[in-house]
Amino acid sequence: MRTKKKPPERKRPGYFGRFGGRFVPETLSVPLEELARSFRRVAREKGFQRGLDTLLKTYAGRPTPLFFARRLTEYCGGARIWLKREDLLHTGAHKINNCLGQALLAERMGKRRIIAETGAGQHGVAAATAAALLGIECEVYMGEEDMARQEINVFRMEVLGARVIPVRTGSKTLKDACSEALRDWAASFASTYYLLGSTVGPDPYPRMVRDFQAVIGRETKRQFRSVAGRLPDFLVACVGGGSNSLGFFHPFRSDPVEFVGVEAGGAGLKSGRHAASIIRGRPGVLHGSYSYLLQDGGGQVQPTHSISAGLDYPGVGPEHSHYFASGRASYVSVTDRQAFDAALLLSRREGIIPALESAHAVAWSCRLARKLPKNRHIIICLSGRGDKDLETIRKERGGSLPNCVG
Amino acid sequence: MNRIDKKFQKLRAEGKKAAIPFLTAGFPSPAASLTLARELAENGADIIELGVPFSDPVADGPTIQASSAAALARGMTLEKVLRLAENFRRGTETPLVLMGYLNPFLAMGIGRLARRLAAAGVDGLIIPDLPVEESDFLRIPLAAAGIHLIFLAAPNTPPKKMARIAKRGRGFIYYVSRAGVTGARDRLEAGLAEKVSAIKKTSPLPVCVGFGVSRRGQVIKLNRIADGVIVGSALIAPFLRLPPGKARAAAIKKWRELFGGVPEAGR
Secondary structure, eight states: OOOOOOOOOOOOTTEETTEEOOOOOHHHHHHHHHHHHHHHHHHHOHHHHHHHHHHIIIIIOOSOOEEEOHHHHHHHTSSEEEEEEGGGSGGGBTHHHHHHHHHHHHHHTTOOEEEEEESSSHHHHHHHHHHHHHTOEEEEEEEHHHHHHTHHHHHHHHHTTOEEEEEOSTTSSHHHHHHHHHHHHHHHTTTEEEOOOSSOSSTTHHHHHHHHHTHHHHHHHHHHHHHHSSOOSEEEEEOSSSHHHHHHHGGGTTSSOEEEEEEEEETOGGGTOSBOHHHHOEEEEETTEEEEEOBOTTSOBOOOOOSSGGGOOSBOOHHHHHHHHHTSEEEEEEEHHHHHHHHHHHHHHHSOOBOHHHHHHHHHHHHHHHTSOTTOEEEEEEOBBSGGGHHHHHHHTTTOOOSOOO | OOHHHHHHHHHHHHTOOEEEEEEETTSSOHHHHHHHHHHHHHTTOSSEEEEEOOSOOTTOOHHHHHHHHHHHHTTOOHHHHHHHHHHHHHHOOOOEEEEEOHHHHHHHOHHHHHHHHHHHTOOEEEOTTOOGGGOHHHHHHHHHTTOEEEOEEOTTOOHHHHHHHHHHOOSOEEEEOSSSOSSOOSSOOTTHHHHHHHHHHHOSSOEEEESSOOOHHHHHHHHHHSSEEEEOHHHHHHHHHSOHHHHHHHHHHHHHHHHTTOTTTTO
16 A cells, blocks of 8 residues: 555635535536636626626516514514515525526526526526526426426426426436436536536535525625614524525624524424434435435435425535534424414415425524514525415315414 | 456456446346346456445436336345345455445445455445545545545546546546446447547556447447446346346346457457
């Protein structure tokens, strides 16, 4: 055996602490490097940023309001609860922030085709929207199971001119759609841009998607300072892959603000049917990065469950794993039932129907608010609206709803 | 000396090229895959690549995906693959390489993995989602246990990185014949010969070509330029459409059709 001196510990690019990296088939190494280079270039370019800001403002509807949820605060009885209204964006969720950024980057890189993966279809719809806006061909991989569950989003993508490709392998859900998109890209990278929807996957995706989503946190900071003259005490967001939460948290990372990530507790952590990757997982490698992962003892990725398709993913962004390991953020879980109740609560108390994903953050915030004095402030990232979930809610309740919640 | 190095030394001395089959461990059953591995070794396979099934095989096409999923559905694990390897090793000195995605290897723990591989008589590992720049944590403990970590190189791998692969890799370089995933293709990529000879100029390691090889003509062509040829999907495909006994006969037939009597393969 050759002996070799270990290189001195240094901050490795593409890593968040010991998480992240670029664990991909060799063929993808070069396209990822090309992507990282192009991203680095546009991040410094004023023209690119201006173009993106203009689209975010005139097309997507930014800035989104920061709303004080008075009746929800009264109901919970404790800390003041605020909502960052990403649900008011074009296409109904924060996903458009990232898609506009990456689609502009694809255009800049001269790619003529965009591929994307989608679970519930929100990212697929946002990708199809951005592609239509820029006149780029778009194909979206979607698990067959998800296509059946989210028929209307499949149709939305098709109306927008995208082609939805059913994925019939594995569990036929988001993780398999992601694998299939990577397989496509390994053969098509010369002409194709892979528009990944969350802060997962190989470097540079986790940091790039976070940076495109960081507009959420930047606006929140400015807006809250102008109404309250200070920093909030808590930021609460749901965590699937982690894009809304990391975009929300990132601009506050050096501030004395507590971060809470809410994972999907599904039918309960003990049931084994959940998607709480950080709380119940162990570090491992899926889709190109080292991060917390729901896996069995032999390292096979485990099936997940959540009422909200957007959180139904066995992995989580590597930056969240680092936030967890370093203690910068805390992670909790909320069950399907609690999220469902919180969705109804917010609808009844504030006239806002949240996405079931975002409802996880609402549920935890209510619990948190009760334990805190009235002079503390919690901001929830309300990442999406609930129109897409009405069918799920209807089925869950068999069509009948209580007249009043709480 | 590692069995892989010994094998290439011998082949080189005889002016021959390596014939390397890939099969999925545990597909269609553990016993059937072991029988197939033995039969292939008896039919002149120079190195056996045993695939460790994984739930999310991103570098594989439909054939290997299906075989992997079927093996997992029947309860295949890395532990069981190691037991198969042990059994295989009892009867033969044919070099044995495990090929699989990183996570199951990680889950075993690196120290334990290295010990178990050595004890089972495994000679090398190929990990498609472990590029050379991320590999130190595994490369060093494996080298200490005498196990070769074999890297893949692709048509778009830049020369600087190729040099790193040649330097850090052991056993041979697995050259991926084209962009994309595993699976049979009609034609070899244009410029393949030039690429392979360019690598051979800078690398002391033998270069074996895989991905998409399914025809005898391709094997003959590749044997002229490379040090060996790897065939996977073409051997696995029969098991997806035929009952096990017939499939095994069909796979062996396919193997002979590909390599039998090919002059450089020397069979």
